[in-house]
Amino acid sequence: MKPAKAALTGLLALLAALAAGHLVAAFVGLSASPYLAVGNAFIDLTPSWLKDFAVSTFGTADKLVLLTGMAVVLAGIGAGAGLASRNSPASGSLVAVLLGFVGVVAVATRPDVGALAVLAPVAGTAAGVYVFRHLHKEARESASRRDFLITAGLAVTAGVVGQVFGSRTDVEGSRRAVGDLTPEVKAPEIPVGADFVRDGTPSFITSSEDFYRIDTALSVPRIRAEEWALRVHGMVERPMVLTFEEIRSRDLVEETVTLTCVSNEVGGPYISTANFVGVRIGDVLREAGVKAGADQLFSTSDDGFTAGSPLDHVLEHGLIAIGMNGQPLPAEHGFPARLVVPGLYGYVSATKWVTDLKVTTFAQDQGYWIPRGWATRAPIKASSRIDRPARNGEVRGRTVIAGTAWAQPRGVAKVEVRIDGGPWREAQLGADVSDTTWRMWRVELDLRPGSHTAECRATDKSGLTQDQARLDPVPDGATGWHSVTFTVE
Known part of the structure; x- marks a missing residue:
């Protein structure tokens, strides 16, 4: 042959x-x-x-x-x-x-x-x-x-x-059938001046299409709301199974939340903000009756992904979300339901296509990423980045440096910028929307022509300033001051 x-x-x-x-x-x-x-x-x-x-x-x-x-x-x-x-x-x-x-x-x-x-x-x-x-x-x-x-x-x-x-499961038809999601408690309107889009920051609310995605599975689960159910069990007095309609018929709340991926390098793009509609995890778990000794909420996705969240944190902050930016969740972002927990990196909290909630302990169960070397508890660190000027960019005339800072759920109190290792200068902050969201900032400077390097750092409302030491994301999130070198003409 x-x-x-x-x-x-x-x-x-x-x-x-x-x-x-x-x-x-x-x-x-x-x-x-x-x-x-x-x-x-x-x-x-x-x-x-x-x-x-x-x-x-x-x-x-x-x-x-x-x-x-x-x-x-x-x-x-x-x-x-x-x-x-x-x-x-x-x-x-x-x-x-x-x-x-x-x-x-x-x-x-x-x-x-x-x-x-x-x-x-x-x-x-x-x-x-x-x-x-x-x-x-x-x-x-x-x-x-x-x-x-x-x-x-x-x-x-x-x-x-x-x-x-x-791919014949009609997910889009199921999404359309959900109709309007009208929360009993609406998120506050985003005030004018919450972002500095004209200076180069993102818009305060990220569109669903642009919201970042980091998944483990190669194919997006396709689940109809009519066939979905959420099991709540483990260390609870009254285990329950909730259908989509049972979730929807509860008092829905809308919250503006910034989600952050632990894989984000210093200055990275894996952070977005949206208005999520759902029910508070705390209300569901208190109805189920959490037993003494439990310290973890162990969530499982339809695709097998698992995450373990500190129970005390999700009782205070977590949502079982069924809507995003005024619409049912897109399939890529977890339809019919997902978890949204401000203040924790996504790998321990943001389970999409969630089908199972187990109240347990960290000693008993480990989420997907924990045996792979990531930290068990992963609170979000105070961080900031420069969005403009771009790296190696050129600036003409008066220099405007603008960016984004976040420290959920503590909130951002201050952002500082320095040029070429000089003194720190406090930046103008955008309107403060919520401690569970990012905050935009800008500073306007007169700089001589030539090459310059800008650095930024954020301080949260507890008084903690982000760490200067440059560390990789593993095991619990990157640290370091973001810097950008640019040329003034």
Whole structure:
């Protein structure tokens, strides 16, 4: 067999295996797709330093990079298996079985699929072996280009059909059916002067489309509100299960909250603010009756992600949110429901697609990121960043330096700026909206032409000024003063 045909045989067999697995996964749970399951397993096994590197390097495109890298590696394996099997299909068949075994293990260890999920990688393995042996035989008997094109077409069709059927849950229809969410208690109006957009800061309220996203799973769970339920159990007197309508029928409150990702480097973008509508976690848990000795609220997502929050903090500050910026939660941000807890980094509090709340202890249960080297308790640190001028930017005329500061839930009392290591100068603060939100700032300076470096630091309302020491996000959030070098012309 010619090398080109041999490599193509391996590639098409691999494509057929992935497509068949994806098609079957459409009926047993899309997370069972071997390609997605192996990718999710890789994410779960990724050490903290590599995860932090991926987020800081690729941002929210980290999962696309992972999937692309997997595709390249698998293509190499498929082509290599074909080349190694030019005289006999045995080697290629063995590679297909081994890859199938990896897929079975990956699916079997997923927390968000049922027992039938292993049918997807099994079907993929069977299809891969069959297609490989069939094409190998045809290629040795002078198969035409048409045979390969038909196989490729069938594989692509199977994959597309699997994607269409796997995504058939009408989440958007369910969101539309929710209708208006009218809170009993509305968030205060954002006052004029809360941001300095004209000077370069973000708008005070982040649109749902621009709100940052950091997820662990490769696919967004698709859940209809009509089929969703929240289990409340553990160290409570009265366990309960709440439907979406039961949540919605309670007294809803609206709160303006800034959420922050622990992966944010100094000056990073993973922070956003929105108006969230929901019910207070404290009201639900007090109704359930928290038992003495409990110190953690352990939340679980539909996709298997878990987070452990300090119980005393969520009793005071947490929301079970069902709305965001006047609409039901977008699917990407947790529809039908998610947790919103100001003052804690997202990895211990902001569980999206939440389906389970367990009142427990930190000694009993550990959230997803804790065994991976992250801190158990993660209060948000006082931080600030410079939004304008941009790094290595140019300024003409009078210099305006503007930025953002945050210290939820303590609030920001002061932001200071210094130029070229000189004395600190207090910045003008935007209107104070809430201690659970960020605060914008600006300062206007006359600077001589040339290169300058600006630094900023925030002080919260407890009197604590952000730490100068530059530390990485692991294990409990980055520290350091953000600096920007720019040129005045």
